Amino acid sequence: MEMKNISKSFPGVKALNNVNFQVKQGEIHALVGENGAGKSTLMKVLSAVHPYGTYEGDIIFEGEICTFKNINESEAKGIVIIHQELALIPELSIAENIFLGNEQEKRGVIDWKRTVTEAAGLLKKVGLQDSPRTLAKDIGVGKQQLVEIAKALSKKVKLLILDEPTAALNEDDSENLLQLLLEFKRQGIAAILISHKLNEVTRVADSITILRDGQTIETLTCEGGTVSEERMIKGMVGRELENRFPARTPQIGEVVFEVENWNVADPLHPGRKLIKDVNLQLRRGEIVGIAGLMGAGRTELAMSIFGKAYGKNISGTLKKNGKPLDINSVSAAIKEGIAYATEDRKTYGLILIDDIKRNISLASLDKISNRSIVDQRQEILEGESFRKKLNIRTPSLLQKTVNLSGGNQQKVVLSKWIFSEPEILILDEPTRGIDVGAKYEIYSVINQLAADGKAILMISSELPELLGMCDRIYALSNGTITGEVAREEATQETLMTYMTRTRG
Amino acid sequence: MKLSELLRNNMRQYGMIVALMFIVLLFSILSDGILLRPLNVTNLILQNSYILVLAIGMVMVIIAGHIDLSVGSVSAFIGAVAAIFMIQMQMPTVVAVTLCLIMGALIGAWHGFFIAYLKMPSFIVTLAGMLLFRGLTMVVLGGKSLSPFPAEFRLISSGFIPDMPFLGIGSYHALTLLVGLVLSAFVIFSEMKNRRAEQKHQFGVLPKSLFIAKLVAMTAVINIFTFVLASYKGIPNILVILFVLIVVFSFVMNKTVIGRHIYATGGNQKAAELSGVKTKRVTFWVFVNMGFLSAVSGLIYAARLNAATPKAGTMFELDAIASAFIGGASMAGGVGTVIGSVVGGLVMGVMNNGMSLIGISIDWQQAIKGLVLLAAVGFDIYNRNKSS
Numbered sequence: 001m002e003m004k005n006i007s008k009s010f011p012g013v014k015a016l017n018n019v020n021f022q023v024k025q026g027e028i029h030a031l032v033g034e035n036g037a038g039k040s041t042l043m044k045v046l047s048a049v050h051p052y053g054t055y056e057g058d059i060i061f062e063g064e065i066c067t068f069k070n071i072n073e074s075e076a077k078g079i080v081i082i083h084q085e086l087a088l089i090p091e092l093s094i095a096e097n098i099f100l101g102n103e104q105e106k107r108g109v110i111d112w113k114r115t116v117t118e119a120a121g122l123l124k125k126v127g128l129q130d131s132p133r134t135l136a137k138d139i140g141v142g143k144q145q146l147v148e149i150a151k152a153l154s155k156k157v158k159l160l161i162l163d164e165p166t167a168a169l170n171e172d173d174s175e176n177l178l179q180l181l182l183e184f185k186r187q188g189i190a191a192i193l194i195s196h197k198l199n200e201v202t203r204v205a206d207s208i209t210i211l212r213d214g215q216t217i218e219t220l221t222c223e224g225g226t227v228s229e230e231r232m233i234k235g236m237v238g239r240e241l242e243n244r245f246p247a248r249t250p251q252i253g254e255v256v257f258e259v260e261n262w263n264v265a266d267p268l269h270p271g272r273k274l275i276k277d278v279n280l281q282l283r284r285g286e287i288v289g290i291a292g293l294m295g296a297g298r299t300e301l302a303m304s305i306f307g308k309a310y311g312k313n314i315s316g317t318l319k320k321n322g323k324p325l326d327i328n329s330v331s332a333a334i335k336e337g338i339a340y341a342t343e344d345r346k347t348y349g350l351i352l353i354d355d356i357k358r359n360i361s362l363a364s365l366d367k368i369s370n371r372s373i374v375d376q377r378q379e380i381l382e383g384e385s386f387r388k389k390l391n392i393r394t395p396s397l398l399q400k401t402v403n404l405s406g407g408n409q410q411k412v413v414l415s416k417w418i419f420s421e422p423e424i425l426i427l428d429e430p431t432r433g434i435d436v437g438a439k440y441e442i443y444s445v446i447n448q449l450a451a452d453g454k455a456i457l458m459i460s461s462e463l464p465e466l467l468g469m470c471d472r473i474y475a476l477s478n479g480t481i482t483g484e485v486a487r488e489e490a491t492q493e494t495l496m497t498y499m500t501r502t503r504g
Numbered sequence: 505m506k507l508s509e510l511l512r513n514n515m516r517q518y519g520m521i522v523a524l525m526f527i528v529l530l531f532s533i534l535s536d537g538i539l540l541r542p543l544n545v546t547n548l549i550l551q552n553s554y555i556l557v558l559a560i561g562m563v564m565v566i567i568a569g570h571i572d573l574s575v576g577s578v579s580a581f582i583g584a585v586a587a588i589f590m591i592q593m594q595m596p597t598v599v600a601v602t603l604c605l606i607m608g609a610l611i612g613a614w615h616g617f618f619i620a621y622l623k624m625p626s627f628i629v630t631l632a633g634m635l636l637f638r639g640l641t642m643v644v645l646g647g648k649s650l651s652p653f654p655a656e657f658r659l660i661s662s663g664f665i666p667d668m669p670f671l672g673i674g675s676y677h678a679l680t681l682l683v684g685l686v687l688s689a690f691v692i693f694s695e696m697k698n699r700r701a702e703q704k705h706q707f708g709v710l711p712k713s714l715f716i717a718k719l720v721a722m723t724a725v726i727n728i729f730t731f732v733l734a735s736y737k738g739i740p741n742i743l744v745i746l747f748v749l750i751v752v753f754s755f756v757m758n759k760t761v762i763g764r765h766i767y768a769t770g771g772n773q774k775a776a777e778l779s780g781v782k783t784k785r786v787t788f789w790v791f792v793n794m795g796f797l798s799a800v801s802g803l804i805y806a807a808r809l810n811a812a813t814p815k816a817g818t819m820f821e822l823d824a825i826a827s828a829f830i831g832g833a834s835m836a837g838g839v840g841t842v843i844g845s846v847v848g849g850l851v852m853g854v855m856n857n858g859m860s861l862i863g864i865s866i867d868w869q870q871a872i873k874g875l876v877l878l879a880a881v882g883f884d885i886y887n888r889n890k891s892s
Contacts, residue, residue, distance in 0.1 A: 333780075361764075
């Protein structure tokens, strides 16, 4: 299989730029890179989630140029992708899930006997002992992953693509999965493995391709584990820092906010801890970063601090100016001067069908109202002042936020939280999906907030952004703080090492 | 602000009012002017009052992102309880009415508890409520109708504001004319005050000529309306109740923090929650309010019928829901206005009345109303797709 000069653009972003990528028969090929480097997009092109014609370049599979129009066509050729988010239907049985869209039928009537026996055979191949009649929701994530693989096998897979297959699995399940991949390799099935867990990659991969900013950086062949993690990290992050960040002279004051022994459990599985004994300190005028890979618990940490908006069995202490805070709701958190700008502005940040001014005022209606009656003129004046200050590009404050570009939407979200006059501002991926120009503006706003004496906690997947903006960076991995680095000592390599380190 | 821009921004509101006017015009021509005769206009108000009261509550429920199917049954139940209190137990009217309103709010709280705090779908909770309270109505009444209500209770729906003595101008009801003039003066005054304030802050305002045209049109509509009423018996008591409810709830939805919280909860519950809105509490109180207004509606209906019957309030919920959607509310929540819902209710009411006047049978009326609902919402969605 070969992908030649693949380029793919989304509105405003070039996600892939002339990527070349080859997989030999029967090898495990790892694809690594930072979040947003283009790994998932490349695999979506290959598996025809982005069909032929929406990208440039050629896919050559077994010597033929492929022109897949949809996933069915790519699967018919034996290219099957297993996405990061599992796609099993919880209320259906394992057997039904395996043959979903590919039902074992005779003239429209499902042949249950064949369905179940074939499913049992496939389950045996992936080493799963459960009955094919068990419902998908009744088995753990690890087993669900195996069912996905069985589903792929049912399609006579020749090239299996796994996107972060072990992200949600524990050690044993991951080990099991990797063994299975090695077993398939012996049977001649090639696999593409996308993973952030570099130790896994070095163990099973025959070759490793590194992507960065939508481009292939290099392909390494590893015979007998000759490629070290450090070598990969260098390839993944090795880019020059341009002058993308506005200059700033930090004026850091006393400690204003502390998080002590913070523990949070998964709201759906209260036994599973997502955040373990986290300790953080923020100082006035300081920008503190949190670096972590996807699934490390960044957003969970932030939202649990923000009025326990996420998680169960939360324990630990929050302190403001040395005094413990008792916060049990978002409104209490806002009253105590905490603000949280979400990573997902469309789902959690904005009321898209409402206009700009109403979105800006929503969290601080008491500031512009008298005996609970909203002063709409003052609302417009405040909105107007934020529009000027943050340069929100819109013909009118009455514009619905759904019609704004990502950058302008983010400015509305920031306006909302600046208007609530917080002392502690948590920014979760403040520049996700925003073009370079708007990013610079947002960085300037963040710097201004810090200069005004606010403490800022900034979560980002982009290491250069953290290095360019933050005074201090915590690395979060698997729910624990694995390192704390001051600006002067921080490099992408050290951060990446901390972020990929697993501890208890 | 240009006229075209104004039209575009307020397409929905203006569209509805234009539709209402068109329907009024159509049926007054078809009925040889009977539609707008003073007696008929008064009747129109009396006939539709209980639906309009429900439509006000319903649009708030829909804006909050829910639905309430129980309102017809709750109205009937409250009517039945009112009959028990007043007819069988001989309670004083004021006490009985107060108890009924409290009971309505409690029923709303019952629904609200399951929907807001136990996160059960409102469709199911209120469907259960619809069955439950219909059943209880029959239990309470023992399957029979109860009548008659005391005279002072019936005044709610059949009484008129008495005229001031020594003011009779021929056969016209002078107080009604006076109310029209006072109301017009108030409208002109507040519009001018608003305009001046907006000019001071340099917001866009209507050009002077259009502004005057708007004032003239508004004064004309108010005074023609009061003139028509004055040539019959004047202002019905129920119109005062309706007017107060519309003004109060429009104010709540447009100008208060709680109104904003209702819109935000329906618009995007998660985002509202993360902005500090107590969405559960908001949802709960919206249902309490709906229960209260269902009680108001049930009392009005019982007073108008002068009886409590097991079949009272059947299909009221669907009329109220249709009013809200014709009036521009969105199924997804977060969109809608109290005024819109009332106009939507009037569109349906005028059509009912007009079709009866020109002799269209009740079966066809139902069918035509269905098509109107489909057309109104279809038009709305077409417009929205075009603008985005």
